[in-house]
Amino acid sequence: MSLVATYPPAPARRLATPRLIATLALFALCAAFFCAIAGMVLVRQADDRQELERRAALLGAIADIRISGTDVSALDPQIVRGLERTAGLKDLRFESEPVAGDREIQSVLDRQGRIVGWFSWEPDRSMSQALGKLRPLLLITGLCLIGFAGVALWQVRRALRDLGTSERLAWTLAHEDMLTGLPSHRKMIELIDAQLAARTHGEVVTLGFVDLDGLNDVNDALGHHTGDQLLVAWAQRLKDVLPAGAAGGRFDGDEFAVVMTSPDAQAAEAGMTALAQALARPFWINDQAVQVGCTVGLAHAPIDAQSRDELTRRADLALRAAKRKNRGGVLRFKAAMGVEFGDRRFIERELKRALADNTLDVHYQPIVTADGATIIGAEALLRWNHPVRGAIPPATFVPVAEQAGLMGKLGAFVMRRALTDAKRWPNLSIAVNLSPLQVRDPALVDFVTDLLAETGIAASRLVLEVTEGVLIDNPDEAKSRLDALHALGAKLALDDFGTGYSSLTYLQRFRFDILKIDRGFVAPLGREPNSQAMVQAIVTLGRALGLTMLAEGIETEEQRVLLRLAGCEEMQGYLFARPGPREALDRLLADTRPAAQAG
Numbered sequence: 001m002s003l004v005a006t007y008p009p010a011p012a013r014r015l016a017t018p019r020l021i022a023t024l025a026l027f028a029l030c031a032a033f034f035c036a037i038a039g040m041v042l043v044r045q046a047d048d049r050q051e052l053e054r055r056a057a058l059l060g061a062i063a064d065i066r067i068s069g070t071d072v073s074a075l076d077p078q079i080v081r082g083l084e085r086t087a088g089l090k091d092l093r094f095e096s097e098p099v100a101g102d103r104e105i106q107s108v109l110d111r112q113g114r115i116v117g118w119f120s121w122e123p124d125r126s127m128s129q130a131l132g133k134l135r136p137l138l139l140i141t142g143l144c145l146i147g148f149a150g151v152a153l154w155q156v157r158r159a160l161r162d163l164g165t166s167e168r169l170a171w172t173l174a175h176e177d178m179l180t181g182l183p184s185h186r187k188m189i190e191l192i193d194a195q196l197a198a199r200t201h202g203e204v205v206t207l208g209f210v211d212l213d214g215l216n217d218v219n220d221a222l223g224h225h226t227g228d229q230l231l232v233a234w235a236q237r238l239k240d241v242l243p244a245g246a247a248g249g250r251f252d253g254d255e256f257a258v259v260m261t262s263p264d265a266q267a268a269e270a271g272m273t274a275l276a277q278a279l280a281r282p283f284w285i286n287d288q289a290v291q292v293g294c295t296v297g298l299a300h301a302p303i304d305a306q307s308r309d310e311l312t313r314r315a316d317l318a319l320r321a322a323k324r325k326n327r328g329g330v331l332r333f334k335a336a337m338g339v340e341f342g343d344r345r346f347i348e349r350e351l352k353r354a355l356a357d358n359t360l361d362v363h364y365q366p367i368v369t370a371d372g373a374t375i376i377g378a379e380a381l382l383r384w385n386h387p388v389r390g391a392i393p394p395a396t397f398v399p400v401a402e403q404a405g406l407m408g409k410l411g412a413f414v415m416r417r418a419l420t421d422a423k424r425w426p427n428l429s430i431a432v433n434l435s436p437l438q439v440r441d442p443a444l445v446d447f448v449t450d451l452l453a454e455t456g457i458a459a460s461r462l463v464l465e466v467t468e469g470v471l472i473d474n475p476d477e478a479k480s481r482l483d484a485l486h487a488l489g490a491k492l493a494l495d496d497f498g499t500g501y502s503s504l505t506y507l508q509r510f511r512f513d514i515l516k517i518d519r520g521f522v523a524p525l526g527r528e529p530n531s532q533a534m535v536q537a538i539v540t541l542g543r544a545l546g547l548t549m550l551a552e553g554i555e556t557e558e559q560r561v562l563l564r565l566a567g568c569e570e571m572q573g574y575l576f577a578r579p580g581p582r583e584a585l586d587r588l589l590a591d592t593r594p595a596a597q598a599g
Helices: 016-067 077-087 125-177 185-198 215-222 222-239 265-279 310-326 335-357 394-404 409-426 436-440 446-456 468-472 476-488 503-510 532-545 557-568 582-598
Strands: 090-095 104-109 115-121 202-215 245-253 255-262 283-285 288-290 291-301 330-332 361-369 375-386 390-392 431-433 462-466 490-495 514-517 548-552 571-572
Touching: 016 077, 016 104, 016 390, 077 090, 077 288, 077 436, 104 514, 125 548, 185 202, 185 245, 185 255, 185 310, 185 361, 202 265, 202 310, 215 582, 222 245, 222 255, 222 265, 255 265, 255 431, 265 291, 265 330, 265 503, 310 330, 310 335, 330 335, 335 375, 335 394, 335 409, 361 409, 375 409, 375 571, 375 582, 394 409, 409 431, 409 468, 436 468, 436 476, 446 476, 462 476, 476 490, 514 532, 532 548
Parallel strands: 291 330, 375 431, 431 462, 462 490, 490 514, 514 548, 548 571
Antiparallel strands: 090 115, 104 115, 202 255, 202 291, 245 255, 283 288, 361 375, 361 571, 375 390
């Protein structure tokens, strides 16, 4: 099946109005022509009839004269004048010889039937003469009608030409993507249907959805014009590397579709993998190398789906799963993806309802000194107890919230609740996590400023925790936003230190106050020989930079001791307390306060 779009035949329809005008013009022209001819014939017939009547009247008068005994060979001029009036003839004369010229003549016979003379008179064709005077006007009218008909026909031809152009443009818009020249969404649906209809027994039709990874970054860094050039080059490469019999088109935005018929699923997946690898090679745009990856989700018919709607839905589910779990790779649909998708839809719907009904909660995990005796702060952690499913962990609903665009609302809810509850514990700092979406929000600084003023909490008590993911997306924007928050007096903490790729760079570039040692370094303490050295190196680096060192995930007393010996100043973990509602922290503070006073 060819990728090249085939234009439809010349338009069969005609514009009704121009065609009607041309028809009327031609009809009027023909009617005028026939009316003119008919008028001329009728006028001539009328003149001929009048002439016959006058000639008959003259003959009757001559017969009467002959009966009266008058010699018709020598008529008195008075009698001739009387005949002229009686017959209605003009300039009637009696001649002894026939006259030549345009005059009408009538022979005169005696009683013996001999010609004795001739009457002549001027022909009177008044109606024909009047019509002759109107001929210029009729000619001009005819020429006008001919001109009108010609203009009307020209307008019809131009209208039909414009109609053909418009129909072709409309066809192109409906079947071809204007930027890339690839088949459009509508055309791809037709191509999928065609391949499904043409599939023979034993063959599989494979639909793959291809998502471009990094196109938005190209647009942001190099401009949308370069992004468009990249799309055009990417589309051309797609045309070049498509297997024989395959078709590819633009499905939606930076998502493309490829459909192919193969002898089996393995051959199709191998072809799709080779296609993805070819499309992931760098492009040379405006004298610079530009690279975007691509993620592919695919499904087979009839193995995974029977109909086109089912095939497209399952290929889309595979793409969604690939973007979450296998970005840059090729992933085939599995039945579990449908269940997972339904579960994600359920969580998204219920999470929106929980936000609207204010049924989410915030728990707090204490942050203690290295000796474990004093609570100096608490980290606010979002919790969701669903009325049917019970407790749903953040690891389950946070990724859904990120994709659904709910992290801004969730983050605002946590921060408002945490600062409101912080009034219960005037001696504790409150740590709140910031998501990448919150950091990208230009209104974040104003929101924090207003919330601090509303709750009356000192900015120095607020600790804002960010991960490397926040800093990777847009370092310049993140720095500007975090510097503004730091200027308010809030403290900044780098969470999950050591699990990313550029932690040392971030420590150098950003103004952090606290460095959190990830639980991945804490858990092996006491069990793996190199773990103590790694923790010691992290603590030494942080203290050299003037940062407060906080370790999380501490579950054993041995871990606490080793971290304290390494120089870690603050800790949190199950060893001290699990996250709980604010009332649990109230009780914990009440239990530790007498001990502190006794000490």
